[in-house]
Every structure is written in C-alpha cells, then in structure tokens.
Amino acid sequence: MARYKDILGGLFWLAVAIGMYYASFSIRVLAIGSGSTSFVGSGFMPRLVATGMMILSLTIMWQSWQKLKTAQTDAGSNDELSFREKYLPVLASLGLLIAYIAFMEMLGFVIMTAVYLCGQMFILATPEHRKPVLFVAISVVSALAIFYTFVEVFQLMLPENRLF
Amino acid sequence: MLDMFIAGFASVLTFKVMALIVLGVVVGIIFGSIPGLTATMAVALCIPLTFGMDITAAISLLIGLYVGGVSGGLLSAILINIPGTPSSVATCFDGAPMAKRGEAGKALGVGIVFSFWGGLLSVFALIFLAPPLSTIALKFGPYEYFAIAVFSLTLIASLSSKSMPKGLLACLIGMMMAFVGIAPIDATQRFTFGIDQLSSGFDLLPVLIGLFAVTEVMKEAEGCWVKGRVYDAAKHKIALGKIKGFGFTLAEAMTQKLNFIRSFIIGLVIGILPGIGGGTSNLLAYAVAKSQSKTPDKFGTGIIDGVVASETSNNASVGGAFLPLLTLGIPGDTVTAMLLGGFMIHGVTPGPLLLTSHGKLVYAIFAALIIAHIVMLVVEFWGLRIFIKALDIPKYILLPIIISLCVVGAFGLNNDLTDVWSLLIFGLLGFGLEKLGYPLAPLILGFILGPMVETNLRRGLMHTGGDFMPFFAQPIAALFFALTALSVGWIIYQGYKKRSPSGV
Numbered sequence: 001m002a003r004y005k006d007i008l009g010g011l012f013w014l015a016v017a018i019g020m021y022y023a024s025f026s027i028r029v030l031a032i033g034s035g036s037t038s039f040v041g042s043g044f045m046p047r048l049v050a051t052g053m054m055i056l057s058l059t060i061m062w063q064s065w066q067k068l069k070t071a072q073t074d075a076g077s078n079d080e081l082s083f084r085e086k087y088l089p090v091l092a093s094l095g096l097l098i099a100y101i102a103f104m105e106m107l108g109f110v111i112m113t114a115v116y117l118c119g120q121m122f123i124l125a126t127p128e129h130r131k132p133v134l135f136v137a138i139s140v141v142s143a144l145a146i147f148y149t150f151v152e153v154f155q156l157m158l159p160e161n162r163l164f
Numbered sequence: 165m166l167d168m169f170i171a172g173f174a175s176v177l178t179f180k181v182m183a184l185i186v187l188g189v190v191v192g193i194i195f196g197s198i199p200g201l202t203a204t205m206a207v208a209l210c211i212p213l214t215f216g217m218d219i220t221a222a223i224s225l226l227i228g229l230y231v232g233g234v235s236g237g238l239l240s241a242i243l244i245n246i247p248g249t250p251s252s253v254a255t256c257f258d259g260a261p262m263a264k265r266g267e268a269g270k271a272l273g274v275g276i277v278f279s280f281w282g283g284l285l286s287v288f289a290l291i292f293l294a295p296p297l298s299t300i301a302l303k304f305g306p307y308e309y310f311a312i313a314v315f316s317l318t319l320i321a322s323l324s325s326k327s328m329p330k331g332l333l334a335c336l337i338g339m340m341m342a343f344v345g346i347a348p349i350d351a352t353q354r355f356t357f358g359i360d361q362l363s364s365g366f367d368l369l370p371v372l373i374g375l376f377a378v379t380e381v382m383k384e385a386e387g388c389w390v391k392g393r394v395y396d397a398a399k400h401k402i403a404l405g406k407i408k409g410f411g412f413t414l415a416e417a418m419t420q421k422l423n424f425i426r427s428f429i430i431g432l433v434i435g436i437l438p439g440i441g442g443g444t445s446n447l448l449a450y451a452v453a454k455s456q457s458k459t460p461d462k463f464g465t466g467i468i469d470g471v472v473a474s475e476t477s478n479n480a481s482v483g484g485a486f487l488p489l490l491t492l493g494i495p496g497d498t499v500t501a502m503l504l505g506g507f508m509i510h511g512v513t514p515g516p517l518l519l520t521s522h523g524k525l526v527y528a529i530f531a532a533l534i535i536a537h538i539v540m541l542v543v544e545f546w547g548l549r550i551f552i553k554a555l556d557i558p559k560y561i562l563l564p565i566i567i568s569l570c571v572v573g574a575f576g577l578n579n580d581l582t583d584v585w586s587l588l589i590f591g592l593l594g595f596g597l598e599k600l601g602y603p604l605a606p607l608i609l610g611f612i613l614g615p616m617v618e619t620n621l622r623r624g625l626m627h628t629g630g631d632f633m634p635f636f637a638q639p640i641a642a643l644f645f646a647l648t649a650l651s652v653g654w655i656i657y658q659g660y661k662k663r664s665p666s667g668v
C-alpha cells in the first residue's frame with residue numbers, strides 16, 4: 001500500500017482538480033468593467049489552478065510509476081506496524097476532536113474541554129503512564145483555568161451552557 | 165529632531181508607562197508563545213483596558229503587546245514544532261530540529277537575539293527613512309503587488325525540499341483553499357457549497373494551527389497503542405543543552421551577517437507593504453536564505469541560518485508595518501490595523517500630518533518601540549530556562565492542552581464554531597499531506613499569496629481594460645517580473661546542474 005501512496009495521492013488530487021475545474025463553471029459571472037476583462041472573472045483563477053493541479057498530479061503519478069517499474073524488489077518490507085496498529089489511535093483522536101467541536105455548543109466549553117483533555121491524554125499516553133485520577137484532575141483544572149482566564153480576564157466569548 | 169526624541173523618551177520613561185510596556189511585552193510573549201493566540205488577538209483583547217489611560221500610556225502598552233507577541237511565537241515553534249503565531253512558521257523548520265538535537269537553548273538564544281536586532285533596526289529605519297520609504301510604498305498599485313506576489317511564488321521552489329512537483333502542488337492546494345468564500349472584485353460566492361458560514365472563507369489562523377498543532381497530535385497518536393511501546397521520555401524531553409549567555413558565540417553570529425541584512429531588508433519591505441506582514445516575510449526570508457546558501461541541503465536539518473532568517477525578518481516587519489501607519493494612516497498588517505483603532509479611540513488620526521500635529525507622540529512611539537525591544541530581550545533571556553522547563557510536562561499532557569488553547573484562539577476570531585471546524589479540516593489535510601510527503605510551507609505561501617495574485621491581476625486588468633502590457637511598463641513591476649524570470653531561470657539551471665554530473 002505504502003508503495004502506491006504517491007499514485008493514490010496523485011489520483012485524489014487529480015479528482016479534486018477535475019471537480020474544481022467543473023465547479024468553476026457554475027460560478028456566477030458578473031459583468032464588471034469592460035467586456036474585454038470578462039476572461040478574468042471569478043472562475044479564471046480556479047480554472048488556472050485546477051489545470052496546474054491536474055498537470056502536477058499526473059506528473060507525480062508518472063514519476064512514481066517510473067520509480068515502481070525500476071525498483072520492484074523491496075515489496076512492502078519494512079512497514080513493521082499494521083494499518084490498524086498505526087492509525088487506530090489517530091482515528092480515535094479524530095473522533096474525539098469531532099465530538100469535542102460538535103457538542104461544544106450544547107454542553108459548553110468547560111465540560112467538553114475537560115472531556116476532550118482527559119480522553120486525548122488517555123489516547124496519547126502508553127498504558128503504564130495512564131493515571132486516571134491525575135488526568136481527570138489536570139483536565140478539570142485546565143478547562144476551568146482556560147475558561148475563566150479568557151472569559152473573565154480577557155472578556156472573550158466562549159460557548160457556555162447553564163452550568164458553565 | 166533630537167529635542168523631539170528626548171521629549172518622546174521623557175514621556176515614556178515614567179514608572180507607569182515603563183510598567184505598562186513590561187506588562188505588555190510579558191503578556192504579548194505569553195500570547196505569542198501559545199499556538200492559536202496571536203499578537204493581533206492580544207492587542208484586540210487589551211484595547212478596552214486602555215480606554216481610561218492617556219494616549220502615550222495606551223499606545224505604549226499596545227506596542228509592548230505587539231513586540232512581545234511577534235517575538236513570543238518562536239518559543240513554541242522551536243520547543244514543540246508548532247508556530248505560536250503566523251510570523252514564526254519558518255522558525256519551526258530549523259529551530260525544532262535543533263531542539264530535538266539537544267540545542268534548544270542555542271536555537272532560542274539565536275532566535276531571541278536576532279529578533280531583537282531585526283526589530284530594533286527596523287525602528288531606526290522607521291525613524292530615519294519613514295518619509296521617503298512611505299512615498300515609494302504609496303506608488304505600489306495592483307501591477308506592483310501582482311508582480312511581487314508572482315515573484316514570491318517562485319520562491320516555493322526552494323521550499324520544496326524533496327520533490328518539486330509535490331511542492332508546487334502543495335502551493336496550488338493552498339491557493340485552492342483560499343478560493344473558498346467571496347471572490348475579490350465582484351464578491352461572487354465561490355466553492356461555499358451552499359454553506360453560509362463558508363462565505364467569509366478560511367482565516368489564516370485556523371489554517372496554520374490546524375496544519376501544525378492538530379497534525380502534531382495526530383502524528384503523536386500514530387502507533388501509540390502498540391503493545392510493549394515504551395514512552396520514551398528522553399525522546400520527548402527537550403534538552404536545554406549546555407548554555408552560556410544566549411548559547412552561541414560572536415563568531416557564529418558574524419557568519420550570519422549577510423543572512424541578517426538580507427532578511428532584515430525583506431522583513432522591512434514586506435512590513436511596509438499594506439496587507440502583508442510578518443506572516444509572509446518569515447517564509448520569504450527563509451526561502452531566499454535557503455536559495456542563496458552554499459549549503460541549501462542543510463536547511464531543515466537544524467542550522468542557525470534558518471532561525472536567523474525567519475526571526476530577523478518577522479521582527480523587522482514590526483517597524484516596517486508602523487511606517488505606513490504613522491506616515492499615511494494605512495495599517496501595514498492586522499496588528500497595526502488594531503493599533504489604528506487604538507489611536508482613533510484616543511482622538512488621534514494617523515496620517516501625513518501626524519508628525520507636525522502630534523510630534524511628541526510620534527517620538528514617544530519610537531521610544532516605546534525601542535524600549536519594548538530591549539524589554540523583550542531581557543524578559544526572554546531570563547525566561548529562557550523557564551520556557552524550557554514547561555516542556556518537562558509530558559507531551560501526552562501538553563499537546564491536548566495546546567489543542568484546547570487553539571480552539572479558544574480559533575473560536576475567538578469570530579465567536580463562531582466554523583473557524584474551529586476549519587482547524588480540524590486543516591489538521592486532517594496537514595496530516596494527510598505529511599503522510600504523502602508533501603511540504604506544508606508552500607501550501608501556506610499559496611494560501612497567503614493566492615488571493616493577492618488574483619485580486620491584483622483582476623484589479624490591474626480592470627485598470628487597463630484587459631490589456632496585460634501595462635503590467636510590464638511600470639518600472640517597479642517590471643523589475644519584479646525580471647527578477648521572476650531570473651529566479652525561474654536559476655531554478656531550471658540548478659535542476660540541470662544537479663542532474664548532469666550523475667547522468668540521471
């Protein structure tokens with residue numbers, strides 16, 4: 001899989017570029033200035049950038065293909081961690097971040113920050129470093145300290161619920 | 165002039181004003197060093213505190229915040245590889261590898277000292293060159309801005325360390341992300357997919373902290389559940405290293421003369437130009453330093469040249485940004501835009517008449533800027549060991565707290581969760597690009613310069629009725645187009661030279 005990452009990445013950006021090129025035609029063109037300037041409307045730069053992206057992603061794919069053809073021997077040799085082992089904690093962190101932002105408006109900054117901090121510390125720490133009481137204490141104190149510093153001292157608005 | 169200067173210093177050298185400058189610098193450094201909180205935010209949040217003060221005290225506090233905020237960004241950039249402010253993005257590239265190697269003290273020392281000199285000299289440039297430089301800056305129209313932006317984009321080549329196509333593609337991805345929102349000139353909505361919150365586009369702050377801070381958390385999480393994995397405290401702990409004074413010798417500093425002068429000029433000029441500031445100048449100065457170096461391959465591995473270029477230029481932009489503000493009433497960057505508000509609240513309108521109508525105040529500002537830089541040097545020197553001590557906190561505790569602070573910073577921009585969602589989107593994008601081996605610096609440069617290219621191209625073509633030739637007829641624009649051609653030629657020549665001896 002890792003051997004094909006440049007080809008897969010190139011394909012992804014090629015698809016994005018084609019999508020952007022296509023979508024740029026739906027940008028509303030307003031008649032501003034003289035008629036001769038119409039070719040640099042709001043769709044001009046997106047089309048130019050999309051074209052560049054298409055050329056570059058194809059170049060990257062071609063270069064990677066050439067490399068694969070010449071070096072076919074070390075097929076997936078030194079990737080000692082499986083995809084699951086490597087990326088499960090990343091996905092867990094991502095899920096936690098999504099939940100943090102999604103529920104912030106409903107539950108308020110303090111509660112969601114404390115929950116996020118605690119959860120993220122558990123994800124990042126190795127089992128022998130996981131100290132639940134310490135993590136909960138740090139999370140609650142940090143969330144309250146951040147909230148009161150910014151809301152009370154700097155008068156910044158942060159999402160609140162009735163409790164916090 | 166000398167009597168005005170003395171009067172300016174006299175009005176600043178009171179206990180109250182000095183205390184406010186020290187307070188401003190300390191708070192500024194704290195804001196600058198926390199990713200997500202910037203100098204702009206520090207000034208914005210503290211402006212209400214100045215309502216009851218006289219104007220000298222108020223502006224001195226805000227200047228302290230500005231100077232501290234711009235410089236403080238280097239701390240987190242070096243120590244945790246997350247830029248504290250947009251001005252310190254390039255500081256990460258060499259500062260963080262130096263810290264990892266156990267030279268955190270040296271990297272910080274170099275950053276602090278060159279920030280100081282860059283900033284201080286820019287103040288002297290402000291004092292002595294203000295009128296002629298601002299007159300030149302006023303001549304910059306869409307043609308010149310377009311030419312400068314195009315020239316700056318050619319510098320991406322030197323930021324694309326391993327693969328040129330990947331660097332260029334990253335730049336175009338940055339430009340693509342900047343398309344989201346309202347288009348320049350005709351205000352048409354683009355790529356908002358019917359989501360109202362996207363109509364104002366992505367702000368630079370969530371883009372940056374997403375790309376660096378969220379990506380850092382994801383990188384830290386990678387593979388951390390593997391059985392038998394030991395948390396390597398030594399790997400995560402940043403060694404102060406043996407440090408005397410600022411951690412580097414005079415001989416080392418002297419090797420940076422040319423780099424310093426070049427980066428200072430870049431920082432000053434970028435600072436003077438309205439609309440761009442330290443966020444752009446640090447990347448450009450780094451790119452130029454790398455392209456002009458005899459050992460460009462060493463950039464990114466942890467050499468002081470990269471830190472010198474970035475930190476000199478971002479602080480040089482401080483004096484540069486004040487120049488159009490004081491002489492023309494035009495803010496050079498977001499912080500000086502806030503300061504303009506601060507002036508107006510106290511009944512002073514900056515502009516060409518400021519020096520004659522409020523001469524004493526102008527010189528008090530110069531004095532406050534000089535003193536703020538000296539205070540910044542002293543505070544950061546004494547705080548150096550404390551900053552590093554903060555990193556004794558394990559990364560699994562420190563990083564989540566930093567993310568929470570980033571969320572505060574992103575939310576505080578517009579009191580809207582959309583900016584916090586953008587933080588996440590750019591974090592994911594940054595992690596994906598890192599995994600695919602795409603450099604992030606060109607993406608940031610593309611994001612900043614893309615709108616500048618488009619706006620000024622379209623504005624210029626409206627001026628000329630669609631004719632591109634007048635772009636080349638303006639001397640300043642023509643000079644930058646010539647430099648662009650030279651830069652592209654140089655890149656092609658370098659590429660050819662690299663290939664030819666090995667015959668690849």
